[in-house]
Amino acid sequence: MTKHQKRLSVPNSWPVERKTETFTVKADAGPHGEAGVPLLIVLRDVLGYVDNRKEARYALNQDNVLINGKPVSDEERPVGMFDIVAFAEREEFYRVFPDEGGRLALTPIDEESAGSKLGKIVNKQHVPGGKVQLTLHDGETLTVDEDSEYSGSDSVVVSNDDGEIVAHFPYEEGALVTAVDGAHAGEIGEIDEIQVTPGSSANNVLVEQDDGDSEASAAEGGEAAGGFETIQEYVVVIDENFTDGGDD
Incomplete structure (x- = not known):
């Protein structure tokens, strides 16, 4: 090969x-x-x-x-x-x-920040023993209690030392996200609205940005000033410290 x-x-x-x-x-x-x-x-x-x-x-x-x-x-x-x-x-x-x-x-x-990494939950399933297995975007799997509050598209921060979850960022309106694919990859903003699409089509996400990001997007022929629209698969919930290298 x-x-x-x-x-x-x-x-x-x-x-x-x-x-x-x-x-x-x-x-x-x-x-x-x-x-x-x-x-x-x-x-x-x-x-x-x-x-x-x-x-x-x-x-x-x-x-x-x-x-x-x-x-x-x-x-x-x-x-x-x-x-x-x-x-x-x-x-x-x-x-x-x-x-x-x-x-x-x-x-x-x-x-200090290098001691843990962020992961997006892309799958959640029950496993024997009354546990739930979370699959992250990079293929890593974590086992958590059945009554844990983690949901699909949430993000977790995992310790590199012991693999334990040290932070949890729910996927919800108001959450800070970054687009990781599509026309707006690399842009950051807050979820303004999650539009659930019936059937097998992807859910839409409306992301609100501050004035600086919005004006730049509009100037380059993007969405109207105020934010952008993408699909759920393309966004990852983050903490503000993930954009500037600060402590997690």
């Missing part, structure tokens, strides 16, 4: 130039599905810490590169939305966050 991926066909979320060369590295199977960006691209193309695969392998063998608190040795390991990437020797910590246009970018955060 080839280890290369044509640049022109990579997902829009990948932070690579598509026309400079024909191929780039292919991500291994793992978290985030096809949207996961190989760690090599983060190290080489985004941060410029290595020049090639050989240098990346050497750096990773030192156990100084961590994703969600765990050392990583595979340069093709997928990195995706809301992952925490830490460089122990450099004392540098980043959260993978979608920028405008939907490309994944690295947001610097402090060491």
Whole structure:
């Protein structure tokens, strides 16, 4: 099986130039599905810490590169939305966050914030033993009590040390969200209205923005000033600290 991926066909979320060369590295199977960006691209193309695969392998063998608190040795390991990437020797910590246009970018955060990661609940099902299993956007699963208050499309913050949920952000009107896909990817605002659509069609979400974001969106030919409309699948509930690298 080839280890290369044509640049022109990579997902829009990948932070690579598509026309400079024909191929780039292919991500291994793992978290985030096809949207996961190989760690090599983060190290080489985004941060410029290595020049090639050989240098990346050497750096990773030192156990100084961590994703969600765990050392990583595979340069093709997928990195995706809301992952925490830490460089122990450099004392540098980043959260993978979608920028405008939907490309994944690295947001610097402090060491305390790097101790946990955000996850969107994409599935909830009962399992034997009177428990409920939550599946997050990156494929991680958590088991919680049956009477827990978690619902689909809520967000949770999970400790990297023990996998425990340390914060919960319900998906509801008034919640702060970021769009992670679609025409408004990377934009942030508060849910003004959730429009439930009958049948199998996606629910619509009306997002209200402050004046600055709204004017910019309108100037670029987006929705009318005041916010934007997208679908439920494309929004993730966040805390305001996730946008500026502050403490969670």
